[in-house]
Amino acid sequence: MSSHADPEQPVPEEVPRFGPPYDWQAIDAAVKEWGAAVVGGLAGRDLCARVNGEIDRWLARDRDSRRPRTGTPVYDTFLGFRTVRLQRLVTRIPVVRELVTHEEILAWAHRMLTPVCRRILLSTAEMIQIGPQETAQFVHRDSDAWWPELLRQEHAVSVTAMVGLTPFTAENGGTRIALGSHRWPAGRRPKVGTLRQAIMDQGDVLLFRADVFHGGGRNGTPDQYRRGCAVSYCAGWLRPQETGTLVAPPDVAAGLPPEIAELLGYAVHDSTSVGGGIVGMLDNGDPRGTFPPERLGRRR
Numbered sequence: 001m002s003s004h005a006d007p008e009q010p011v012p013e014e015v016p017r018f019g020p021p022y023d024w025q026a027i028d029a030a031v032k033e034w035g036a037a038v039v040g041g042l043a044g045r046d047l048c049a050r051v052n053g054e055i056d057r058w059l060a061r062d063r064d065s066r067r068p069r070t071g072t073p074v075y076d077t078f079l080g081f082r083t084v085r086l087q088r089l090v091t092r093i094p095v096v097r098e099l100v101t102h103e104e105i106l107a108w109a110h111r112m113l114t115p116v117c118r119r120i121l122l123s124t125a126e127m128i129q130i131g132p133q134e135t136a137q138f139v140h141r142d143s144d145a146w147w148p149e150l151l152r153q154e155h156a157v158s159v160t161a162m163v164g165l166t167p168f169t170a171e172n173g174g175t176r177i178a179l180g181s182h183r184w185p186a187g188r189r190p191k192v193g194t195l196r197q198a199i200m201d202q203g204d205v206l207l208f209r210a211d212v213f214h215g216g217g218r219n220g221t222p223d224q225y226r227r228g229c230a231v232s233y234c235a236g237w238l239r240p241q242e243t244g245t246l247v248a249p250p251d252v253a254a255g256l257p258p259e260i261a262e263l264l265g266y267a268v269h270d271s272t273s274v275g276g277g278i279v280g281m282l283d284n285g286d287p288r289g290t291f292p293p294e295r296l297g298r299r300r
Helices: 023-036 047-060 073-079 094-100 101-114 258-263
Strands: 036-039 083-086 120-130 160-162 207-209 226-235
Touching: 023 036, 023 101, 023 207, 023 258, 036 047, 036 258, 047 083, 047 094, 047 160, 047 226, 073 094, 101 120, 101 160, 101 207, 120 258
Parallel strands: none
Antiparallel strands: 036 207, 083 120, 120 226, 160 207, 160 226
């Protein structure tokens, strides 16, 4: 496996980009090598327009959901005071389920994660809208959410598909990536000028590993917002960033397509086939036992 621990190791001038017809072998290779890739048109403008419509309607009704309120000043600053974030999208914005279970995005997440697990979970589905004059976000690794010194290895334990719901430009806060940083030793951080910005049209998707340094860019425009939907998946034995069984409590999850319910945590992670055990049980059994019997086994 190649290494990019050398600070002088050259990296591509742009985030690797792929268009249709999609060569998934090459896309996967780029993500493994550089930590990220842009896949043009993957989500499609029609789906993004429908997601935007539902988000606009939600925000118009619930203006209190617009600002950070974690109770931790440092983390609130990290989230951004001119940035709107909306979570629990699977139940609040039902059309987002089409992104979460998008055939090619979900297949990519499985390929990235199943070398280290037997089932994957939805870690979070979050709308991120960077407003005019927002400062650049702290460059960070999403994997640090679990533990700052989480061992980085050949295979990722979490990955994200950032869907461009609007264009991402250099001016309005397009995501910045430190290519190859998932292979860096602990303690090394990106230098000024080494970040590559993901420039995207609506419907493009930025695929990246949780252990690559990245962050939202500065929005220097007077009146544009940059809106994306971050759909993140993690190994089925890892605690997700969002608590899926509260995003959709049992009475709600029972009415969801089984594939969505399983991604939210209503399924066990069984690693007995590789000498492991089972996690995610309820009363020593499948958590779907909380569902009405008529729901069990039904498929969308």
